[in-house]
Amino acid sequence: MCFRVTSATWGFSTNVTESNRRRMLEEQALSWKFGRVSWRKATSLSWARIADPASRRQLQILAQEGRNALADDRFAEMKDTYARARVCPVSAPGVSGPAGVPGQSCDWRLEPELSRVLARSRDSSELLRAWSSWHDAVGPALRPKFVRYVQLANEAARLNGFRDAGEHMRAPYDDPELEPEVTALWAQVSPLYRQLHAYVRRQLHRHYGDIVREDGPLPAHLLGNMWAQSWKNIADLVVPFPDKQGADVTPEMLRQGYTPLRMFQTAEEFFTSLGLKPMSMEFWRHSMLERPVDREAVCRASAWDFCNRKDYRIKQCTEVTMEDLLTIHHEMAHIQYYLHYADQPFIFRRGANPAFHEAIGDAVGLSVSTPRHLQRIGLLNNITDDYETNINYLLTVALDKVVYLPFAYVVDQWRWRVFSEGVENMNGRWWELRMRHQGVIPPVPRTERDFDPGAKYHVAADTPYLRYFVSLVLQFQIHEALCRAAGHPGPLHTCDIYRSREAGRLLAEVLSLGASRPWRDVLRVATQGATDRLDARPLLEFFQPLALWLRVQNRERGVVGWTTTSHDTALFARWARPLAAAAAAPAATTLPLLAIV
Numbered sequence: 001m002c003f004r005v006t007s008a009t010w011g012f013s014t015n016v017t018e019s020n021r022r023r024m025l026e027e028q029a030l031s032w033k034f035g036r037v038s039w040r041k042a043t044s045l046s047w048a049r050i051a052d053p054a055s056r057r058q059l060q061i062l063a064q065e066g067r068n069a070l071a072d073d074r075f076a077e078m079k080d081t082y083a084r085a086r087v088c089p090v091s092a093p094g095v096s097g098p099a100g101v102p103g104q105s106c107d108w109r110l111e112p113e114l115s116r117v118l119a120r121s122r123d124s125s126e127l128l129r130a131w132s133s134w135h136d137a138v139g140p141a142l143r144p145k146f147v148r149y150v151q152l153a154n155e156a157a158r159l160n161g162f163r164d165a166g167e168h169m170r171a172p173y174d175d176p177e178l179e180p181e182v183t184a185l186w187a188q189v190s191p192l193y194r195q196l197h198a199y200v201r202r203q204l205h206r207h208y209g210d211i212v213r214e215d216g217p218l219p220a221h222l223l224g225n226m227w228a229q230s231w232k233n234i235a236d237l238v239v240p241f242p243d244k245q246g247a248d249v250t251p252e253m254l255r256q257g258y259t260p261l262r263m264f265q266t267a268e269e270f271f272t273s274l275g276l277k278p279m280s281m282e283f284w285r286h287s288m289l290e291r292p293v294d295r296e297a298v299c300r301a302s303a304w305d306f307c308n309r310k311d312y313r314i315k316q317c318t319e320v321t322m323e324d325l326l327t328i329h330h331e332m333a334h335i336q337y338y339l340h341y342a343d344q345p346f347i348f349r350r351g352a353n354p355a356f357h358e359a360i361g362d363a364v365g366l367s368v369s370t371p372r373h374l375q376r377i378g379l380l381n382n383i384t385d386d387y388e389t390n391i392n393y394l395l396t397v398a399l400d401k402v403v404y405l406p407f408a409y410v411v412d413q414w415r416w417r418v419f420s421e422g423v424e425n426m427n428g429r430w431w432e433l434r435m436r437h438q439g440v441i442p443p444v445p446r447t448e449r450d451f452d453p454g455a456k457y458h459v460a461a462d463t464p465y466l467r468y469f470v471s472l473v474l475q476f477q478i479h480e481a482l483c484r485a486a487g488h489p490g491p492l493h494t495c496d497i498y499r500s501r502e503a504g505r506l507l508a509e510v511l512s513l514g515a516s517r518p519w520r521d522v523l524r525v526a527t528q529g530a531t532d533r534l535d536a537r538p539l540l541e542f543f544q545p546l547a548l549w550l551r552v553q554n555r556e557r558g559v560v561g562w563t564t565t566s567h568d569t570a571l572f573a574r575w576a577r578p579l580a581a582a583a584a585a586p587a588a589t590t591l592p593l594l595a596i597v
């Protein structure tokens with residue numbers, strides 16, 4: 001059953017046609033009917049009395065997962081709308097890909113055309129056109145479908161015994177304290193984020209002038225990414241020692257003639273160097289490593305488990321860039337997880353919790369992106385390990401990781417409230433949260449006819465997002481444990497576990513457990529007994545040298561944090577609930593001068 005649904009979904013995602021969509025829906029409906037019976041049985045038993053912990057665990061997972069009582073094509077319709085959205089060219093000829101001459105057919109997609117403009121353009125009006133055309137093309141079209149989906153998802157959740165779809169989404173963490181724990185983790189890291197935000201704002205103001213207020217939130221279109229979730233693409237604008245070696249090896253990859261296939265082989269070799277498993281023959285035969293030229297595909301990179309313990313695939317429209325090389329490691333880590341828990345009973349063949357599935361790939365990425373690792377695989381030569389190079393490197397990683405936290409926090413904070421409080425002012429509430437936690441605002445006024453959250457794949461695809469926030473904290477805990485297993489002597493940010501069999505053995509042990517034990521037990525195994533709690537300490541330790549440097553940079557240079565004026569809130573709050581006084585971003589705070597140790 002699982003194989004059939006996965007195959008049909010693969011068929012649609014790699015060839016977006018009407019008939020493939022219908023076939024996917026038929027298989028999903030069939031699977032849902034089949035699944036509903038077994039789920040009903042599972043939840044009708046009073047399984048709490050069952051002695052054997054393994055079977056009790058199995059029934060608990062089944063009850064948590066529940067069955068979406070809707071194989072409704074709302075999901076496919078939303079994904080369809082997202083995958084098919086097209087806009088007119090926004091660039092002068094030659095800036096980014098095909099010459100965008102007016103009058104040319106409006107066939108630009110999110111990937112690669114618009115993402116490329118957001119990443120590369122330094123012209124604020126061109127960036128504005130790219131940002132607005134995508135948000136305007138997808139949001140309003142998705143909004144009515146999303147309103148219907150909220151209703152259906154809540155109905156399904158209630159059918160499964162949950163209060164609403166948000167509680168259903170949180171179930172795999174099996175932790176009533178999850179929400180306050182996540183909020184506390186964000187509070188622990190947000191001072192570092194505000195320091196980074198203040199520093200980047202100063203650089204952006206220098207480059208773009210007054211469209212970036214020196215004490216205000218940042219306009220969302222200037223940050224190198226359609227959702228401002230990662231700012232690594234504007235590293236050239238902000239890196240403090242530009243004459244020092246950068247850690248972006250894209251030019252070197254092109255110079256060495258890297259192909260998408262070679263990028264995948266490089267990633268596979270990383271995992272086998274740890275003693276983990278090679279990719280299967282089916283993987284190389286059936287994966288989609290590049291954008292197909294003859295048909296439409298859903299280009300968001302993803303990893304697939306065909307539930308038959310041998311067919312695993314990655315679908316990625318790979319470009320020869322360092323960013324995509326890291327994404328390949330992220331996706332291939334999902335495959336490593338699938339391979340390692342393949343011998344578990346079916347119900348345990350999943351991550352200890354959804355964040356574990358995401359954290360492994362990114363923990364590995366923390367090794368892969370170090371200058372030392374890039375040198376070891378021949379993509380960087382004669383690296384210098386001086387102070388400036390380390391600050392450059394830490395800043396580049398922070399532009400990806402620290403920046404990502406408030407975004408990953410906001411997505412489900414917003415979505416859970418839509419499920420529990422309703423669908424009015426969805427857009428205003430989205431921007432209120434983004435302004436408060438991310439210090440980002442829309443570049444142009446937005447109304448409730450817009451639906452800017454829909455511009456993000458995971459909202460259109462009904463993919464929960466908390467996993468990426470929890471993964472961000474977890475991946476540094478796992479990285480620290482792997483580095484300790486590998487016997488790494490130096491500071492955490494210079495650790496590369498490449499070729500360490502000890503690290504590989506620890507990783508294999510964690511991956512093989514799948515969901516057979518509660519995730520806190522698995523976390524205790526991963527940290528070799530150190531803890532079963534999520535803890536931001538390893539993350540803060542990793543960035544410690546940068547945190548000190550930022551504090552010195554921001555001292556006496558003005559505001560850390562952002563003030564919000566009526567101009568900012570008028571961009572979106574005219575249609576939203578007025579900002580509650582307490583909820584408004586705290587007034588600009590000049591950090592008490594901490595002793596620089």
Ligand SMILES: C[C@H](N[C@H](C(=O)O)[C@@H]1CCCN1C(=O)[C@@H](N)CC(=O)O)C(=O)N1CCC[C@H]1C(=O)O
Nearest residue numbers: 229300301302303304327330331334357358463468
């Ligand atoms: C690029 C990455 N694609 C996802 C991922 O790899 O998680 C895809 C799409 C949604 C789920 N998915 C899967 O592959 C799952 N089948 C994996 C699994 O659960 O087995 C992605 O969307 N990312 C990466 C970092 C932040 C986030 C983003 O870019 O916002």
Ligand SMILES: [Zn+2]
Nearest residue numbers: 330334357358
């Ligand atoms: Zn992932």
